[in-house]
Amino acid sequence: MNFTHPIAVFDAGIGSYQIARKIAKRYPTQDIVYFADRASFPYGGKGRAELLATLQGTLARLADYRPAAVVVASNAPSVMVLDDLRATSAVPLIGVFPPVRQALAASRTGHVAVLGVDSLVESAEIRAYVAGEASGGRVELVAASDLVALVESGAFVSDPDGTLAAVRAKLAELPADIDVITLSSTHLPWLANYFAAAAPALTCLDPADTVVEALAPHVRPGSGAFVTLVSSRPGYDLAGFREMTARLGIELAITPV
Incomplete structure (x- = not known):
């Protein structure tokens, strides 16, 4: 072609x-x-x-x-x-890139989370990136490779109940005052409906x-x-x-x- x-x-x-x-x-x-x-x-x-x-x-x-x-x-x-x-x-x-500035601007509490694959959230590079973007806000880095795997395997389609349970379990790990998260793996926006069902008041940002x-x-x-x-x-x-x-x-x- x-x-x-x-x-x-x-x-x-x-x-x-x-x-x-x-x-x-x-x-x-x-x-x-x-x-x-x-x-x-x-x-x-x-x-x-x-x-x-x-x-x-x-x-x-x-x-x-x-x-x-x-x-x-x-x-x-x-x-x-x-x-x-x-x-x-x-x-x-x-x-x-994780939309950290946008997340903090949208947050009422000033406390947000970046969800991403394990290697991202554990890296020195993401800590440096967040430090440059946060400007006084609080940003949690949350490992979510388990949720990414649910997308790539197709389980988010074939097992909706299990996927919703996994999303709820992930959100339960977060501090209670977090009101905005960034879906910082391109797989995670496929789970947007599950996040909305699990936490309707939570704002989820996609950098696409x-x-x-x-x-x-x-x-x-x-x-x-x-x-x-x-x-x-x-x-x-x-x-x-x-x-x-x-x-x-x-x-x-x-x-x-």
Whole structure:
């Protein structure tokens, strides 16, 4: 298929699909390559060096499509290794970051939480990032790789009762005065309805809209093609991905890679 300098969007699975679709809606003639790198799931279980090597390999693969820009649609690598990736990339890279300032601005109590994969919330990089964004507010870093796994496995579709129980258990870990959380894995917004059911008064922020607007200078009119690439491994195979997207009512022409 011929492309006119597509926007490439990727993370370790289904998480980045919503960002890719938001880009397609905002820029309808933009060609898009969406890569669900399930073979590398989870990014959140990798140390910094392994994560950097994994993403360098992914960017090399996507270079074949001559992208105008690449969205690293995952909070952990955006916070932890994006600067290193940019140092060796000839293509503009757009990251996804926890909207800490927006969370504190929306909070009545000044106490908010960032939910993300374990490697993100345990990293020195996220602590430095939060320190620069918090401006006097209180920010809790909350490990949520268990919730991310429910999305990538498809359990959030096949086991709604179990998923709601897991979300309630996670929220029970938080201090009682937290009134805003950031869903700082691109998988977590898939659970927005569960968070709303578990805690109707809680505000949940998704940074996807900021990413879409940041792409404006890189848009190149094309045919509006949307190509889906999916890698796989045992436990995260192509059949499971197809079943999950079918249950979600998502129709994708998938190219295995």
